[in-house]
Amino acid sequence: MHHGRMLFARLAQVSREVAATSARSGKVALLAELFREAEPDDAPVVIPYLAGRLPQVRLGVGWRSLGRRVPPAAAPSLTVREVDLRLSELGRTSGPGARARRSRIVGALLGAATEDEQRFLLGLLTGELRQGALEALAVEGLARATGAPAADVRRAVMLAGSLQAVARALLADGPPALARFRLTVGRPVLPMLAHSASSVAEAVGRLGACAVEEKLDGIRVQVHRDGGTLRIHTRALEDITDRLPEVAAAALGLAGERFILDGEVVSFGADGRPRSFQETAGRVGSRVDVAAAAAAVPVSPVFFDVLAVDGRELLDLPLAERYAELARLVPEPMRVRRVQVSGPGEAAEAERFLAETLERGHEGVVVKALDAPYSAGRRGASWRKVKPVHTADLVVLAAEWGHGRRAGRLSNLHLGARTADGGFAMLGKTFKGLTDAMLAWQTERLRRLAVEEKEWGVVVRPELVVEIAYDGLQRSPRYPAGVALRFARVLRHREDKRPEEADTVETLLAAHPGVVP
DNA sequence: TTCCGACAGTGGGGTCGCAAT
DNA sequence: ATTGCGACCCCACTATCGGAA
Numbered sequence: 001m002h003h004g005r006m007l008f009a010r011l012a013q014v015s016r017e018v019a020a021t022s023a024r025s026g027k028v029a030l031l032a033e034l035f036r037e038a039e040p041d042d043a044p045v046v047i048p049y050l051a052g053r054l055p056q057v058r059l060g061v062g063w064r065s066l067g068r069r070v071p072p073a074a075a076p077s078l079t080v081r082e083v084d085l086r087l088s089e090l091g092r093t094s095g096p097g098a099r100a101r102r103s104r105i106v107g108a109l110l111g112a113a114t115e116d117e118q119r120f121l122l123g124l125l126t127g128e129l130r131q132g133a134l135e136a137l138a139v140e141g142l143a144r145a146t147g148a149p150a151a152d153v154r155r156a157v158m159l160a161g162s163l164q165a166v167a168r169a170l171l172a173d174g175p176p177a178l179a180r181f182r183l184t185v186g187r188p189v190l191p192m193l194a195h196s197a198s199s200v201a202e203a204v205g206r207l208g209a210c211a212v213e214e215k216l217d218g219i220r221v222q223v224h225r226d227g228g229t230l231r232i233h234t235r236a237l238e239d240i241t242d243r244l245p246e247v248a249a250a251a252l253g254l255a256g257e258r259f260i261l262d263g264e265v266v267s268f269g270a271d272g273r274p275r276s277f278q279e280t281a282g283r284v285g286s287r288v289d290v291a292a293a294a295a296a297v298p299v300s301p302v303f304f305d306v307l308a309v310d311g312r313e314l315l316d317l318p319l320a321e322r323y324a325e326l327a328r329l330v331p332e333p334m335r336v337r338r339v340q341v342s343g344p345g346e347a348a349e350a351e352r353f354l355a356e357t358l359e360r361g362h363e364g365v366v367v368k369a370l371d372a373p374y375s376a377g378r379r380g381a382s383w384r385k386v387k388p389v390h391t392a393d394l395v396v397l398a399a400e401w402g403h404g405r406r407a408g409r410l411s412n413l414h415l416g417a418r419t420a421d422g423g424f425a426m427l428g429k430t431f432k433g434l435t436d437a438m439l440a441w442q443t444e445r446l447r448r449l450a451v452e453e454k455e456w457g458v459v460v461r462p463e464l465v466v467e468i469a470y471d472g473l474q475r476s477p478r479y480p481a482g483v484a485l486r487f488a489r490v491l492r493h494r495e496d497k498r499p500e501e502a503d504t505v506e507t508l509l510a511a512h513p514g515v516v517p
Numbered sequence: 518t519t520c521c522g523a524c525a526g527t528g529g530g531g532t533c534g535c536a537a538t
Numbered sequence: 539a540t541t542g543c544g545a546c547c548c549c550a551c552t553a554t555c556g557g558a559a
Contacts (some may be wrong), residue, residue: 022554022555023556024524024554024555024556025555025556041533052525058544058545059529059544059546060543060544060545061536062543062544062545063544064542064543064544065543065544068521094535094536095535095536096536096537097535097536098535099543101538128526128527130525130526131525132524132525132526132554133524133525133538134525134526135524136524136525137524137525195552196520196551217548218531218548219547219548220547220548221538234546234547235546235548236546236547238545238547277531277547278532278548280547281531281532281533281546281547281548282531282532282547284547285531285532285533285534285546285547286532286533286534287533287534288533288534301519307558346558378522378523379522379524381521381522381523389547389558396521400523402527402528403527403528404526404527405526405527405553406524406526406527406528410529411527412527412528413533428529429528429529429530430528430529430550431527431528431529431551432527432528432529432546432549432550432551432552433550433551433552434551434552435552435553436552436553469550471549471550472531475531476530477531478530478531479530483531484529484530484531485529486530486532486548486549486553487529487548487550488529489529489550489551490529490551509527518559519540519558519559520557520559521556521557521558521559522555522556522557522558522559523554523555523556523557524553524554524555525552525553525554525555526551526552526554527550527551527552528542528549528550528551529548529550530547530548530549530553531546531547531548532540532545532546533544533545533546533547534539534541534545535540535542535543536541536543537540537541537542537543538539538540538541538542
């Protein structure tokens with residue numbers, strides 16, 4: 001028997017078969033079959049690859065640097081192991097001349113790959129595999145290949161924050177290895193996420209007895225303290241401890257010795273109101289001169305959940321009990337503001353809290369069922385965020401061709417508001433909110449309005465009005481009016497409106513007095 | 518049989534930091 | 539000094555499958 005000899009071409013083949021299979025169960029079966037074939041040395045690479053993820057965190061290549069076509073090899077020769085080694089080398093490449101050296105490595109790798117392998121490799125590198133199966137189905141496939149219960153594998157992956165680590169352990173030691181993946185202080189777990197709800201009443205109606213918490217517009221953090229050791233992780237589990245000294249100090253000042261807290265890092269201005277997301281994110285993103293960044297934009301944590309305390313794992317406890325622990329551990333200003341309601345009968349109380357929260361300059365609220373456990377890594381149905389929605393009638397200035405399942409459709413719309421001089425100022429783009437029928441319709445309509453064909457799409461006569469929903473305005477260094485829409489999505493095409501009836505830049509700015517271009 | 522939760526896919530704007538120009 | 543690019547922060551929405559109700 002030989003080790004670590006699986007051909008990369010086999011992965012490309014299975015990926016193609018998975019993409020051609022529509023049933024999820026069929027995809028899982030294909031993945032499981034491949035995972036069973038993998039030697040123990042190959043499995044920790046094969047499994048993340050089929051989940052559409054590279055084990056290497058940072059490669060330094062993206063779609064731009066992959067644009068050059070390389071003639072494919074005639075016959076497959078690459079092994080999984082070789083591809084992994086070359087990509088690891090890519091990740092280690094930095095310093096002067098790095099771009100040229102990366103380009104040589106990628107070129108050599110693509111040159112050794114067949115057409116099918118190139119397609120798979122480029123999909124992996126750009127994150128656009130389009131095989132209809134990513135991590136969740138790879139987890140199912142891994143479970144089936146090893147005979148471990150899928151739910152146990154899923155939980156282990158959430159707690160490990162890594163499919164690769166679980167795959168390696170599972171293949172080496174079998175299903176009993178899953179027991180090793182317990183919640184551990186110091187090892188980040190994937191945070192629980194929230195669904196949207198259109199109103200507080202809807203959310204409370206769905207959830208019954210719940211907590212209504214203020215939603216702060218900052219950076220999600222998970223804070224682990226083990227005695228004097230403290231680590232801060234982002235939503236994607238990135239370690240940002242060194243960038244947030246004041247958050248670390250605050251957490252070390254708490255009474256507990258060992259805990260895991262979930263919260264949001266935000267920044268307040270001198271007036272006590274929250275700074276914009278842009279300012280906070282810029283601060284948290286600063287790595288070079290942290291002291292200067294911290295002096296300019298000091299941040300503070302606001303915690304809303306506790307996952308472990310003093311050796312006790314709290315994930316499976318209902319929110320009501322976790323919150324009681326949180327209240328014991330974290331004093332008021334560092335703990336989220338909230339109200340509790342017993343059900344739909346008290347929805348008005350929740351509405352009042354939302355209005356008051358918005359008044360204080362925050363984003364909205366998150367409504368959480370009091371009886372729900374902490375579903376690590378999932379968009380749990382028991383957390384519902386509610387944010388105010390703004391709408392505007394804007395004019396389509398251009399449209400870009402879509403990719404993947406939107407190939408051949410005009411998808412991404414350039415949106416303009418009227419200006420004082422009778423023209424239009426672009427405020428952003430959106431491809432969201434469109435059904436297949438809307439895509440087909442607008443492709444036809446915009447083609448007829450086209451005045452210029454570009455490689456990326458069409459420029460059109462500014463005649464089609466679209467009703468757009470958006471979360472707010474933000475300052476923009478890119479767009480002519482100095483502002484851009486945040487999270488714009490199409491509600492409907494307004495053929496009944498003429499472009500002269502669209503909103504103006506002026507009215508939009510007036511609706512958001514806090515935003516200064 | 519119908520409903521609904523979970524996933525995958527399609528990308529959006531902004532900022533930081535590194536390497537190239 | 540400025541620009542291009544990759545990595546990550548925030549994010550909304552639709553289509554689809556398959557299990558729950």
